[in-house]
Amino acid sequence: AQSVTQPDIHITVSEGASLELRCNYSYGATPYLFWYVQSPGQGLQLLLKYFSGDTLVQGIKGFEAEFKRSQSSFNLRKPSVHWSDAAEYFCAVGSGGYQKVTFGTGTKLQVIP
Amino acid sequence: EPEVTQTPSHQVTQMGQEVILRCVPISNHLYFYWYRQILGQKVEFLVSFYNNEISEKSEIFDDQFSVERPDGSNFTLKIRSTKLEDSAMYFCASSGAGRTSTEQFFGPGTRLTVL
Numbered sequence: 431a432q433s434v435t436q437p438d439i440h441i442t443v444s445e446g447a448s449l450e451l452r453c454n455y456s457y458g459a460t461p462y463l464f465w466y467v468q469s470p471g472q473g474l475q476l477l478l479k480y481f482s483g484d485t486l487v488q489g490i491k492g493f494e495a496e497f498k499r500s501q502s503s504f505n506l507r508k509p510s511v512h513w514s515d516a517a518e519y520f521c522a523v524g525s526g527g528y529q530k531v532t533f534g535t536g537t538k539l540q541v542i543p
Numbered sequence: 544e545p546e547v548t549q550t551p552s553h554q555v556t557q558m559g560q561e562v563i564l565r566c567v568p569i570s571n572h573l574y575f576y577w578y579r580q581i582l583g584q585k586v587e588f589l590v591s592f593y594n595n596e597i598s599e600k601s602e603i604f605d606d607q608f609s610v611e612r613p614d615g616s617n618f619t620l621k622i623r624s625t626k627l628e629d630s631a632m633y634f635c636a637s638s639g640a641g642r643t644s645t646e647q648f649f650g651p652g653t654r655l656t657v658l
Contacts, residue, residue: 464646473651474586474634520586524647530576530588530599531636531647 432457432523434534442540443511451506451537453521463504464522464531465495474520480504491515516541545569547650549635555656556625564620564653566635575618576636576647577610579603586634592618625657 433456443449455461462481466474478489485497495506504521518538524531548567556562568575577589591598592610609621618637622629632654636647 462646466649471654474649476646476648479646522586530591530601531578532588533586535585 432461432525432532434521434523434532436519436521436534436537438537439535440538440540442542445513445541445543446510449506449508449511449515449539451519451521451539453504453506453534454502455504455521455523456502457523457525459525462524463495463497464524465489465493465504465506466520466522466533467491467517468520468536469517477506477519511539511541513541513543515539545648547635547637547648549633549650549653551653552651553654553656555658558627558657559624562622562625562655564622564633564635564655566618566620566637566650567616568618568635568637569639569648570616572637572639572648574598574638574647575610575612576638577620578634578636578649579631580634580652581628581631589620589633622655625655627657630655630657 435454437452464479465477467477468474477493478487480487480497487495493508497504518536520536521534522531550565575592578586580586588601590600590604607623611619632652634652635650638647
């Protein structure tokens with residue numbers, strides 16, 4: 431069964447600092463991997479996705495993620511965090527197409543001035 | 544840009560009542576899904592739907608739940624007799640045709656409050 435682990439429940443960073451959110455997945459075949467962001471009371475916005483090709487994926491809002499098969503990881507990074515990045519971030523895994531997506535428990539990001 | 548829409552944005556109901564949550568998927572998509580997120584918890588898969596049939600459902604999706612595509616545009620989730628623990632945000636999603644489709648597009652959600 432597919433699963434996702436986000437070990438950090440809550441992270442606080444200073445505005446302008448770099449950010450890395452961790453994600454580990456368990457999946458039998460080549461996974462489709464996603465990062466979604468959710469602002470309070472809002473829906474899920476796709477930041478980026480990986481399904482094949484270059485293991486470093488660029489997304490919206492200056493985010494990137496790197497797929498490392500050997501570590502079963504898909505960590506999200508941003509070189510310089512803005513106050514508007516404060517939100518909850520969900521890593522997710524699926525097999526593409528019509529299959530369900532399994533979400534991690536999320537990491538809540540707080541940005542301090 | 545096409546998007547998934549959901550109505551209502553917030554639904555309040557009494558325990559034991561039936562509710563229908565509505566979704567309009569992206570127009571050329573063929574696969575449809577419902578997920579839910581209990582406050583403070585992760586997003587959980589409920590059901591997937593294709594070709595007028597349920598493709599997969601989770602253990603959460605018991606006999607109290609049903610889905611339907613009543614016409615060419617809407618996709619609904621019905622909860623027959625709501626319980627307090629059904630209070631959650633419900634997300635509809637859709638994806639394109641075939642195994643080459645790589646992502647599901649999520650709607651903004653319907654917040655269901657059961658009193």
